[in-house]
Amino acid sequence: MNLWKLITSNKKTLFTTPTHGQKSLFFKELSEFYKRDLSEIEGFDNLSDPKGVIRKAQFKASEIYNSAQTFFLTQGSTTGILAIMKAVIRPLDKILIARNCHKSVYSGAVITNAEVSWFMPDTKSEISKEFGVYGEISPSELENQLKLNDYRAFIMTNPTYEGVCSDIEEIARICKQYNTYLIVDEAHGSLFNFSESFPKSAIESGADFSVNSLHKNAGALNQCALLHMSKSCKGISVDDLQKSLNLFHTTSPSYPLLAVIEENINFLNSKEGLKSIDDLVLDIINFKKYFKDTRVKFLDSKMQDITKLFIKIEGMSGNRLSEILYEKYGIEDELNNDFGALFLLGVGTTKSKLDKLKVALIRILEEKIEENYIPKAKFQPPPLVKMAPCAAFYGKETFVNRENSELMISSKSIIPYPPGFGILYSGEAIQEWHMEYLDENTGVIKL
Ligand SMILES: Cc1ncc(COP(=O)(O)O)c(C=O)c1O
Known part of the structure; x- marks a missing residue:
């Protein structure tokens, strides 16, 4: 029995929460969702102490991700990051955080009462100069910093928003050498396990912990995410992590979201899912090929996550490009800077959607808007930390x-x-x- 079958088979009269009786009082459009909105009734297992159907689903996921344990999260990667940090970091431990980490990592530092040092990602490489974005985490610079202090953990993002990836295998090797836990925020890398066209996943590369936001690019509803713990992680047990997770996770997890997580993983791991990822990759490769030798340029780091399309048009500012695409062509990007605009692709991105972007870019090129804009990369200097x-x-x-x-x-x-x-x-x-x-x-x- 999987989670979806279980929640669609309920026939009992329930005097439990939620009291809405599986009926939508407010929005008719949500009726189907309400019908499945149950809580931990008999036989439904418990996410805080899974022994039945959730345990089975998480076990299967752990096999797929080759992890010691994969936990389902219904409140996004944010809860996963907080739970990992609370399990690993003791009060006043020193930790090192890459400066381009999501704010939830800072929240984790507040909650754990850690002493934070910041690691500045590379800003000197071609991609930083050409696109104004942070580059990789340099393993040798990381090692230099790890030598200086006894850091309990190093936390970094891989891939970055713009798809830049670092050499996690080498970083994991160095962290192990210095007895530093490696926590990788892989929120944007939910597809890494499912195609050779992507960099290896953090867990496969030797990180101790990672998170994936399935909702970002794998096809799940908002807030569906995963926390992975590596089989090679020493000194912290799966039970320790569950205990920590229980500090943050709601005691009323959404069963529809849990079912979506289970099904999303099964889909990614199925023939159909793997094919849809391969098709997407091919569509993106062809998209990029089309613009070879034009003014349209793509951010292509050494280890790029190809599903993040950071596009610039030479001579035009990224903000202007974003504005034209939005106002004239009804296309909205994820973010933009002086250099270019970022388009996030994933499971569910159809070829026709990519074609729409392609046609818009072709038209913009034809219009020959000459701005001769020359952007300058701006990066923040290292912070001056005065208080934990x-x-x-x-x-x-x-x-x-x-x-x-x-x-x-x-x-x-x-x-x-x-x-x-x-x-x-x-x-x-x-x-x-x-x-x-x-x-x-x-x-x-x-x-
Ligand atoms: C790099 C990164 N990590 C973590 C998160 C938090 O993920 P979630 O929204 O799943 O809690 C985000 C969200 O934007 C993110 O961009």
Whole structure:
């Protein structure tokens, strides 16, 4: 019995939560969803202590992902990141975080009371110069930093939003050498296990833990995600991780979402699913081929996740490209910068959708809009950390005039979204370049 069969077979009269009686009171369109919205009734197992149908589904997923344990998450990768960090990091442990990590990693540092050092990803390679995005995590620079301190964990994102991947095998080897847990936020890499056209998954490459947001590009509903723990992870058990997860996960997980997670994994691992991924990859390769030798350029890092199309048109700013696509062609990108615009593809991206983008780009090229725009890459300098995230969280706030705030400790975080990583976190000193992002009266921590 799988989760979907179970929730569609219920015939009992329920005096349990939810009391809506599987009927939609508000939106007719959600009637089918309501019909399946049950909770932990007899035979339905329990996500916090799985022994039945959920345990079986998670076990099967663990086999597919070659993990010690794969956990289903109905509140996104965010819960997975928090749970991993709480299981691994003890109060006042030193941890190293890549600066382009999602804000949930900072939240994890607050919750664990860790002392944070930041690792700056590469900004000197061609792709950074050409596209204004962060590059790889350099294994040798990482090793230099790991030598300096006894770091309990290193946390990084792979792939980045723009699809840039790092050499996780080498990074995992170095982390093991320094007894540092490697936690990889693979939220955007949910398809890595299912095609040779992608870089190897973090777990297959030797990371201790990873998360996947199935909802981002694998075909699942929002909030469906996975947490993987590696078979080679030492010192932390599957039970430790379940205990940690139970601190964060709701006690009322959505059964429709759980069923979607189970079915999504089965689909990705099926002949049909694997073929749909291969077809998608082929469509993308052909899409890119079409624009060879034109002004349309694609971000192509050494180990690129091909499903992230970061496109620029030479001579035109990315913001302008984004604007034209939106206003003239009804196409919305995920994000854009001075250089280009990012288009996220995945399970469900049809060839006709890609064709629409192709035609729009061809028209834009034909229009010969000459802007001669030359963008300049801007990256944040290393942060000046003055207080640990947890101490800053409880710090008393006072307000000063923005002009007087330089080198004071910010009480607020500034996190542009997307991509969702901070340019200033609470507890860091305000630097001159932050001024344009601050309110006139800005919050600082009273010491
Ligand atoms: C790199 C990265 N990690 C983690 C997350 C959080 O994932 P979720 O929305 O599944 O909680 C996001 C969301 O945008 C993300 O971009």
